[in-house]
Amino acid sequence: MTDWSDPRLPSAQTSSPRQLKRMSRSFAGVGVGIPPERLRQIAMGGSATDDELVDVSFALTATQLLSEKRRSKRGRAQRHAVRGFILVVAILIAINVLLCLGLMLFVLTQHTTPY
Template identity: 80%
Template sequence: MTDWSDPRMPSAETTSPRQIKRLSRNFAGVGVGIPPERLQEITVGGAAPTYDEMVDVTFALTATALISEKRRSKVGRAQRHCVRGFILLVTILIAINVLLCLGLMLFVLTQHTTPY
């Protein structure tokens, strides 16, 4: 079971007003417009949320978690791509170094031979 398949509203003890505002902005990004004040009321438990509000909150939590997971996987792919490129670059540099060393060795060996 992934994080986004079982969404849970953050508890009142673990959320600050700044986190609630960010959560409201994230919800607005997926099409659920709930003001931060109402989210604070829902997390504290002061006013009981309606069924429609709970459906919206559940959808928004699931959608934001899914978007976050996609973003993390995209960053992971980019990091793997950069590591592969770096390994390829190092391999090419090592191969060029070996070829230059072999060329220098052959050049030095041909200088010490006698012409007859």
């Protein structure tokens, strides 16, 4: 798991307006409504109330947790798909072997004399 003790906003110099909009939307997805402009001000070190800092910290932690949940769910789905693919391939190989054995027995019976 990830270290949850100190979630931080990306610095204002490394964050583009598009990234801040995306972050604001993801924050809204966990119940924290902070506009992108306000996130930029907070990231630049502007004054922020304790409530805003708690909201940002919660939103960062919650979005990171949701991201890890999605990632683990995707991993389980991929493992499930690989197992299914292996099963289908094994069944096709088994059917192929049975058909080859049947054909071989048919060919061998054609070469024997009827008497």
